Amino acid sequence: MAEYLGERESGVERLRWAVRSWQLTAAMWTRAAMAYRASFALMLVANVLITSLDFVVVVLMFQHTDRLGGWTLPELGLLYGTSAFALGTADLLVGSVDSLGERIRAGTLDVMLIRPAPALSQVCAERFSLRRLGRPAQATAVLAWSVSAVRVDWTWDRVLLLAALLVSGTVIFSALFIGGATLQFWWGEAKELQNSFTYGGATLLHYPPTVFAKELVAGVTFGLPLAFVNWLPLLHILGKPDPLGLPAAFQFASPLAAAGSVLVAGVAWRAGLRAYRGAGN
Amino acid sequence: MALIELEDVARTFTIRAKVGRLRRERREVRAVDGLSFTVQAGECVGYIGPNGAGKSTTIKMLTGILVPSAGRLRVAGVDPARERTRLARRIGVVFGQRTTLWWDLPLRDSYELARRIYRIPDARYRANLDRCVELLELGPLLDTPVRQLSLGQRMRGDLAAALLHDPQVLYLDEPTIGLDVVSKVRVREFLREINTGAGTTVLLTTHDLTDIEQLCGRVMVIDHGRMVYDGGLDGLHATGQSERTLVVDLAGPSAPIEVPGARVVKVDGARQWLAFPAEDSAAPIVAAVAAGYPLLDLSVREPAIEDVIARMYAKVPIG
Ligand SMILES: Nc1ncnc2c1ncn2[C@@H]1O[C@H](COP(=O)(O)OP(=O)(O)OP(=O)(O)O)[C@@H](O)[C@H]1O
Ligand SMILES: [Mg+2]
Numbered sequence: 095m096a097e098y099l100g101e102r103e104s105g106v107e108r109l110r111w112a113v114r115s116w117q118l119t120a121a122m123w124t125r126a127a128m129a130y131r132a133s134f135a136l137m138l139v140a141n142v143l144i145t146s147l148d149f150v151v152v153v154l155m156f157q158h159t160d161r162l163g164g165w166t167l168p169e170l171g172l173l174y175g176t177s178a179f180a181l182g183t184a185d186l187l188v189g190s191v192d193s194l195g196e197r198i199r200a201g202t203l204d205v206m207l208i209r210p211a212p213a214l215s216q217v218c219a220e221r222f223s224l225r226r227l228g229r230p231a232q233a234t235a236v237l238a239w240s241v242s243a244v245r246v247d248w249t250w251d252r253v254l255l256l257a258a259l260l261v262s263g264t265v266i267f268s269a270l271f272i273g274g275a276t277l278q279f280w281w282g283e284a285k286e287l288q289n290s291f292t293y294g295g296a297t298l299l300h301y302p303p304t305v306f307a308k309e310l311v312a313g314v315t316f317g318l319p320l321a322f323v324n325w326l327p328l329l330h331i332l333g334k335p336d337p338l339g340l341p342a343a344f345q346f347a348s349p350l351a352a353a354g355s356v357l358v359a360g361v362a363w364r365a366g367l368r369a370y371r372g373a374g375n
Numbered sequence: 376m377a378l379i380e381l382e383d384v385a386r387t388f389t390i391r392a393k394v395g396r397l398r399r400e401r402r403e404v405r406a407v408d409g410l411s412f413t414v415q416a417g418e419c420v421g422y423i424g425p426n427g428a429g430k431s432t433t434i435k436m437l438t439g440i441l442v443p444s445a446g447r448l449r450v451a452g453v454d455p456a457r458e459r460t461r462l463a464r465r466i467g468v469v470f471g472q473r474t475t476l477w478w479d480l481p482l483r484d485s486y487e488l489a490r491r492i493y494r495i496p497d498a499r500y501r502a503n504l505d506r507c508v509e510l511l512e513l514g515p516l517l518d519t520p521v522r523q524l525s526l527g528q529r530m531r532g533d534l535a536a537a538l539l540h541d542p543q544v545l546y547l548d549e550p551t552i553g554l555d556v557v558s559k560v561r562v563r564e565f566l567r568e569i570n571t572g573a574g575t576t577v578l579l580t581t582h583d584l585t586d587i588e589q590l591c592g593r594v595m596v597i598d599h600g601r602m603v604y605d606g607g608l609d610g611l612h613a614t615g616q617s618e619r620t621l622v623v624d625l626a627g628p629s630a631p632i633e634v635p636g637a638r639v640v641k642v643d644g645a646r647q648w649l650a651f652p653a654e655d656s657a658a659p660i661v662a663a664v665a666a667g668y669p670l671l672d673l674s675v676r677e678p679a680i681e682d683v684i685a686r687m688y689a690k691v692p693i694g
Contacts, residue, residue, distance in 0.1 A: 118491055126479040205475045207440045210463035211492050368442050368456075371388055372435055 108212075115211035116187075119219035127223055134225060141228030145182070149174050149236055152300065163304035169332055170302070171240030175233050176256075176324040177299035180263030181292065182229030188218040188268045189226065192285055192292075195278040201373035214272070214363055244332070252331045255346070262348035263323035267292060269355035270318065272363060279366035295320045303337050311338055322351035378544055378576050379414040379437065384446030385600070386432050406432040408600035410446070416543070419570040419577040421587035421594040425688045429600040430580040434548050437578070438468055451543050464493060467537030467575075471549035474533055476521040482532050483517045486539060493540035500539060507535035510565050527558030534565060538575070545569065547579045551586055563589050584680050598688055608680070617678035617686065618650040621660060626669035634663035645671075653678055 103111070127134065152174060156167045165173070194217055197203045206216040246252065274288025295318065303311045303325045314320035315338065322344075329336055330345040386407040394400045407429040414420055424430055435441040437450055439459030448455055451465040468475075476485040490500045508514050511531040516524060524532060530550065537545060547566070551559045567590055570577045579586065587594055588608060596604040596611075604611060611617075621637060624646050631639040637651040637660045651660055657675050664670055 115492065118488060122477055122480065122484065122488055125484065126477060201470075201473050204435070204440050204470070205473060207459065208438050208463055208466075208468045208475070209492055210460045212460065370441065372432070372441055 112212045112215045115215035116219045118211070119216050120222035123219060123222040124224065137223075137225045138228055141225055142232050145178065145229045145232050148178070148297070148300065149232075163302040164334075165302040165304070165332075166244070168240045168244035169328075170300070171236050172244060172328055172332070173302060173324055174300045175237030175240055176259060176263060176328070177296045178233035179230050179237060179260055180267050180323055181296035182226070182231075182233055183264045184267035184271055184292075186226040186230060187264075188271050190220040190222065191218050191271050191275040192288055193220070194275045195282045195285055198278065198370070198373060199282070203370070204373060213367065217275075218272075246331060255327050255331055259324055259327040259348050262352040265352035266319055266323050266348075266355050267296070269352070269359040270295065273355070273359035276359070276362040276366040279369050291318060295323075299324050308338060315340070315344070319351040319355055322348040376416045377413045378416045378451055379412075379578065380447075380449045381413075381433075381437075382411050382447040384410045384433075384436065384448055385444050386429075386436060386441060387444045405600050407436070407443075410597070410600065410602060412595060412602065412605060414544075414576060414578060416576055417570075417574050418593060419566075419591045420579065421591035422578055422580045422597070423582070423584070423587065423594060423684065424597040424603075428597045430597065431548055432600075433597075434468075434546050434578070434580065437546060438462070438466060464540060465543050467540070467542035467545040469530075469533050469537045469545070469547045469550050471530070471547070471552040474521065474529055475536055476529065476532055478522050479520060481518045481520055482513065482524070485521065485532070485536055489536055489539050495540050499541065503539045503541065504535070507538060510568060511535055511561070527554050527561075530554060530558070530562060531565075534562065538569065542575065544576045544578065547577065547581075549581055550579065551581060551583050559583070559585070566590055584684065588680060596684065596687060603687060611680065611683050611687075612653050612678060617653045617683040619653045619657070619678060620676040621649040621651065621657060621664075622674045622676060623647045623649060623664055623668075623670065624672040626671055629668065632664060632668060634660055634667065636660050636663075 149171075152170055153167070155162060156170075160166065162170060191214070194203070197206075197217060197220070203213065203217070206213045209216065241248070241256075270291050271288070274284065274291050277284035277288065295314070298306075298314070299320060303321070311321065311325075315322075315326070326336075326340075326345045327348050328334075330342070336344070384407060385405065388404045388406055390402045390404055391399050392402060410429075410433065422430055422433070432441065436443050436448060437455060439455035439457075439462050442456040450462060453462040453465070455462050476482065477488070486504060489495070490497075495503070508517070511534060513531060513535060516528055516532065521529060521532065534550070550566075551562055554562065563586060566577060566579070569575045570590070577590070579591065581587065591608070593606065594604070594608055594611065595602060620640070623632065627645055629645075629647075631642055632647055632649060634649075636655060637649040639647055640650045641648040649660070649664075651657070661673060664673070
């Protein structure tokens with residue numbers, strides 16, 4: 095009998111296999127969606143239009159004022175663009191994990207667990223659809239405009255920090271999606287709570303920290319690490335004072351916060367799988 | 376070589392039920408309660424028991440889906456819950472109640488995905504697929520979207536999907552559920568070929584005892600999470616205290632026959648049914664009846680396996 099087991103795999107190989115499994119699953123869903131191709135373009139356009147409304151609201155606010163909490167429109171554009179990009183990309187890559195509860199109830203998680211691919215990769219790629227490119231695409235457009243319109247000298251440290259925050263922000267939101275969805279192993283209705291972390295959190299980050307109460311800002315710095323997605327690094331890029339008066343190191347700490355979030359989400363996911371009780375038949 | 380080993384395995388579920396308006400009560404269900412058994416390579420084992428006995432829970436622990444609450448499990452040299460993905464390459468699983476196939480895609484696409492996910496070498500994949508297609512007559516179905524397949528066709532598709540990577544063990548949880556007689560026969564023939572021809576170890580749960588009679592040399596019966604019988608099919612009769620029936624036709628209606636070693640269970644005009652332990656000889660009973668009653672005709676009926684098992688289920692104390 096043939097065996098294709100290989101030796102014990104290293105961490106890198108396991109990560110690579112997790113990504114590969116995600117790709118294979120996503121490719122299957124993309125093909126499955128082709129069966130309904132006609133609606134694809136329509137949904138993509140609708141998606142861009144609907145997500146654009148968020149920013150239209152911001153622009154309308156600036157009809158009556160030229161500053162909000164001390165921030166100009168292009169500065170808000172940076173907030174909006176970075177937050178929406180990070181959320182949208184995370185949603186594209188792992189957002190489907192939020193229907194974990196449905197997968198559990200329908201018994202399809204069992205089916206994923208018998209394949210030699212990480213269940214998390216399969217759940218994240220479930221219902222993968224390029225239609226979800228709408229949000230990151232629209233965010234990129236807003237970001238491009240803001241970068242050119244804002245009064246900032248784009249020195250290399252600022253450019254690097256912007257790139258780092260986009261990646262870290264995407265990772266932080268991904269960890270929030272996964273960590274939040276993990277609650278559904280214990281509590282079937284946790285989806286709403288998780289959506290309020292992710293989608294709610296992203297909307298919060300569309301506005302400057304100065305318009306919110308200090309307690310809230312502290313909460314999303316030391317609790318859910320949302321402030322690291324864009325608030326803190328943008329303070330450095332835009333040369334603004336920190337409303338909490340934290341050390342400047344916080345403004346560069348987004349990658350660390352991202353790594354920490356991934357660790358917590360990973361541990362939670364493993365605990366969730368151990369607590370998994372099956373669909374019941 | 377022992378391929379599956381369980382030692383004192385238990386799995387409990389905590390159920391929170393509402394009692395009254397506000398109070399919630401936690402209750403423990405022992406779905407599997409101290410189960411130990413071993414399955415050797417190449418065996419075909421029937422795993423049966425009434426609804427809720429713990430069969431599916433056992434299979435889920437053997438695949439690594441569920442973590443056991445206590446005890447030790449080993450399948451193909453691996454602890455299932457700790458090394459689930461590693462084990463996945465060595466086992467095949469078919470759930471009668473749900474499919475592993477991709478609903479909106481042609482059957483062929485599900486197999487292609489299996490090839491990549493299980494990293495099946497090309498030549499092996501082609502050989503295995505060809506064999507399954509031939510044995511299960513899947514040829515005309517390969518390009519049909521799975522959602523358009525009938526239940527029997529889909530089950531055949533699932534069987535093939537579970538076997539493309541040459542698993543050492545095949546678990547089947549109610550593989551014949553909902554199938555018509557013809558489909559059942561075909562599935563059984565295929566499983567026999569997989570077990571005796573290819574030497575794959577098979578563990579099968581079912582409520583259709585014909586599956587067991589036709590496929591399994593060994594049967595394990597569980598109830599309330601505990602093993603109540605493990606052995607050959609014929610041994611079930613002794614354990615189940617089954618009874619044979621003597622059907623007697625007398626010259627005319629009469630009072631219930633009274634002979635030692637048998638009791639009347641039914642009277643219908645001139646015909647009477649007498650039950651006696653399956654392991655006893657029928658001869659002295661027949662002689663006693665013939666001596667005391669106007670006997671016209673008689674026949675002996677062997678116990679049906681269904682009855683034996685039903686009796687066994689009923690006998691187990693509820694705990
Ligand atoms: N996820 C779960 N949560 C709570 N209880 C469960 C769960 N899964 C199974 N049980 C309970 O565990 C017991 C065993 O269930 P299991 O599904 O293993 O039985 P089974 O032998 O497969 O029955 P059937 O023949 O009906 O399929 C039942 O009492 C069932 O209610
Ligand atoms: Mg079952």
